[in-house]
Amino acid sequence: MSEAKGKTAAQVLADYDGPHLRIMEVCGTHTHEIFRLGIRKLLPPQVDLISGPGCPVCVTQVGFIDEALWLADQGVTITTFGDLVRVPGTTRSLASARAEGARVQVVYSPLDALDYAKAHPEEQVCFLSVGFETTVPASCLAVDQALAQGVDNFSLLVANKTMPNAYAALKDSADVFLYPGHVHAITGTGLCEDLVEQGVSGVLAGFTAKELLTALAVAVTKAQEGKPFFVNAYPRVVKPEGTPAAVELIERVMEPCDTEWRGLGVIPQSGLRLREAYAAHDARKKFDMPHIEGKANPACRCGEVLQGHCKPSDCPLFGKVCTPQSPVGACMVSGEGACSAYYQYGGDLL
Amino acid sequence: MTEVSGKVTLAMGAGGKQTAKLIDEVFAARFASPLLTADDAAVLEPPRGRMAMSTDGFIVSPSFFPGGNIGKLSICGTVNDLACMGARPLYLTCGFVIEEGYPLDKLAQIAQAMADTAASCGVTLVAGDTKVAGKGQVDGVFITTTGVGEIVEGAAPAGAKARPGDAIIVTGDVGRHGCTILLARDDFGIEADVTSDCAPLWDSVKAMLDVTDDIHVIRDATRGGVGTVLYEIASQSGVGVRLDAASVPVDPAVHGVCSMLGLEPLYLACEGRLVVIAPKEQAPALVEALRACPNSGGAAIIGEVTDDRPGWVVMRTEIGAETLLPQPGGELLPRIC
Amino acid sequence: MCVGLSAKVVRIADGMAMVDASGAKREISVQLLNDVEPGDYVMVHAGIAIAKITDEDEHETDELMEGLLA
Structure with missing residues (x-):
């Protein structure tokens, strides 16, 4: 490989002439940045980028939006990341409910939702807790503080998900995973190392143009060596041990459960729910919510898109x-x- | 000038003595000119050449923000709409809808900003109307201004006139007004030293017309920002637009706020920025003329008009690849998770 | 899935820090990180610091490419 010396990552990618390679970027922010920067245009035709299931909004089940709308209809103030506002439930979205008079407050952080609840003791305030390991700690901090400080009018509607079993469910859909940098900033690299033992290859990627190109260059180069590999191409943020205090916090506040991924179906033990100690802040329990099942459009091929079976x-x-x-x-x-x-x-x- | 205090009452909108007092003390005292009389309509000399006329309503929350207030905005908006047609603004009328209970001193500050801004661009306020609405029926103050301008001979910019090969100029950094308002609402706990770009732009347009009247399009990028304007022009002219992402001027703090919330600065509102499309060979002289004006010192060429992909705006990204600028998508929502 | 922002810690008190990303400032929680000090860079997501940043991307990606192609 000495002739490659001095090449940039973009040149390594452009010059790739090896076999067909399927690289799945698991993370939605990677998907967004790869498209925004036009990185796909730099890749040779035999490198396929598959946009995996790592957008929490996308894989959140239709019924979750229906649950949030049910709460809004009971007069509960919904606090949410902006990402969820336009997402359609079975018949309505939060945006349409807001237009009809529901209180829907867009926040930057679950901690801001908690502050809102403290400032409005006369309202019941529920934060829509979506997101993967990266986002879960913020929700956990908020609900943990609510319990400790007795903020009785604050609750979470939880649809958080975790990645390990999703990797396992998707491992035949890709030759190399581009692992989500910020999930592993929390969880560390142990899982990625373990997956190598199971024959699963991956590169942990950052989010700048240079980091993404470098991670992809590493992926195509290492893939040619013919054996499973893992490279942390984002070590400035992701340490092998991750952020232990965050992992401990998640384990203390939440517990695993089976959950449905919109487009992919149920993946065992890939969801999170609040532990019993936080029941008073669990919106489903607190408001005695009925079981709500949403309906997705049967013609939609998202499941196949997420697995790279179709464009x-x-x-x-x-x-x-x-x-x-x-x-x-x-x-x-x-x-x-x-x-x-x-x-x-x-x-x-x- | 009389100091005013107290609050706006429904009686002040009832047409009697109190209405007259409100108008005299708050508005007439600041808008004074021989053309503004107590009669039912202003009587004016007609413009010399062709005339442009435009109207615009202003609602902004909060009504005071770093870099201006709704009063300044209401003058700039209509002056800039006229300027975009190559028209020197001559006369403005203004209509107010004021919420019962609104502080009179705030109203006076708004009127003062209107008077100052109008004076700075040589336009005269010639008629006005005041209504008071019950508490909760409007949010503070709503203002509508209507303007008349005189089109400079030879100038005929229009949205359908962009031609392949033209250069695309923006008259300063983008997204400042939208960012300022977002911060002023304090929904996201973010602080940044950003002030609105709200400014009257007739001087800048005049400076360009002094260089050449061969200017194809002038648009002010207000709601929806520069990105929305470019899509409108691409559609009206049936051309493609190619932007160079690295050339689009963005204030570092605006960039920081946008990164925090996952927003695109090209879609944040401006209130003092024009998009100008002109033949490539004229562009350097136009940029030079713009940079000499106080409200367009940051003018830059940001791209070109093409005959590729009519109706679309393509971005050349930092790695040299091309992608679409996503189409305008309505309400801007922060992207976090 | 996780929009992150690299920001500089300006000041810290009681597990909360003021961070600055090219002039945009905001209060975030740094409770989950050990020994963060003013001047450090952290990765911010949804109002909390999820990791300390130990290097610049330019430097690090260059090293990776050198290692890869050596």
Whole structure:
């Protein structure tokens, strides 16, 4: 490989002439940045980038939005990341409920939602807790403080998910995973090392143009060596041990459960719920919520998109009835979804 | 000038003595000119050439923000709409809808900002109207201004006139007003030293027209920002737009706020920025003329008009690849998780 | 999935820190990190610091490429 010396990551990628390679970027922010920067344009045709299931908004089950709307209808103030506001439930979104008078407050952090609850003791305030290991600690901090400080009017509606069993469920869909840098900033690199033992290869990637190109260059180069590998290409943020205090906090506040991933079905033990000690702040228990099951559009091919079995533009709904303005499927509902990024950044146009 | 204090009452909108007092003390005292009389309409000399006319309503929350207030905004908005047609602004009228209980001293500050801004761009306030609405029926103050301008001979910019090969100029850094308002609402606990770009731009347009009247399009980028304006022009002219991401001027703090909230500065509102499209060979002289004006010192060429992909705005990214600028998507929502 | 922002710690008190990302300032929780000091860079997500940043990306990616192609 000495002839490669001095090449930039972009040149390594452009010059790749090895066999067909499927690289799955697991993380929605990676998907978004890869499209925004136009990185796909620099790749040779035999490198396929598959946009995996790492956009929490996309994989959140339809019924979760229906649950949030049910709470809003009871007069509960909904606090949420902006990402969820336009996501359609079975018949409505939070944006349409807000237009009809529901209180929907967009926040930057679950801690801000807690502050809102403290400032409005006359309201019941529920934070919609979505997101993976990166986002879970913020929710846990908020609910833990609510319990400790007796903020009785604050609760969480939890749909958090974790990655390990998703990797296992998807391991046949890709030759190399581009691991989500910020999930592993929390959990560390142990799981990635273990996956090598099971024959699963991956590169842990950061989020700048240079970091993404470098991670992809590492992926195509190491893949040619013919044996499973793991490289941490984001060591300035991800340490082998992760952030232990965050992991401990998650374990103290939440426990694993089976959960449905929109488009992929139920993945065992890949969800989180609040432990019994936090029952008073668990919106489902606190408000005695009935079981609510949402309905997704059966024509949507998101499940196949998330596994790389088809491109967004292969779906009959894509760009016609399913657009970012009126999304039908999981991958179109968030700016970080595979279909949405493909549509917005001109995946089939340029 | 009489100091005013107290609050706006419904009686002040009832047309009697109290209405007259409100108008005299708050508005007439500041807008005074021979053209503004107590009669039912202003009587004016007509413009010399062709005339441009525009109207715009202003609601902004909060109504005071770093870099201006709703009064300044209401003058700039209509002056800039006229300027975009190559028209020197001559006369403005203004209509107020004021919420019962609104502090009179705030109202006076708004009127003062209107008077100062109008004076700075040589436009005269010639008529006005005041209504008071019950508490909760409006949010503070709503203002509508209507303006008349005189089109400079030879100038005929229009949204449908962009041609492949033209250069695209923006008259300063983008997204400052939208960012300022977002911060002023304090929904996200973020602080940054950002002030609104709110400014009247007739001087800048005049400076360009002094260079050449061969300017194809002038648009002010207000709601929806520069990105929305570019999509509108691409559609109206049936052309493609290619932007160079690295050339788009963005204030570092605006960039920081946008990174925190996952927003695109090209879609944040401006209130003092024009998008100008002109033949490439004219562009350097236009930029030079713009930079000499106080409200367009940061003018820059940010891209070009193409015949590729009509109707679309393509970005050349920092790694040299091309992608679409995502189309405008309505309400800006922070992207976090 | 996780929009992160690299920001500089300006001051710290009681597990909360004021951070600065090119002029945009905000209060965040640094409870989950040990020994963070003013001047350090942290990765911020949803109002909390999720990791301390130990290097610049330019430097680190260059090293990775050198190692890869050696």
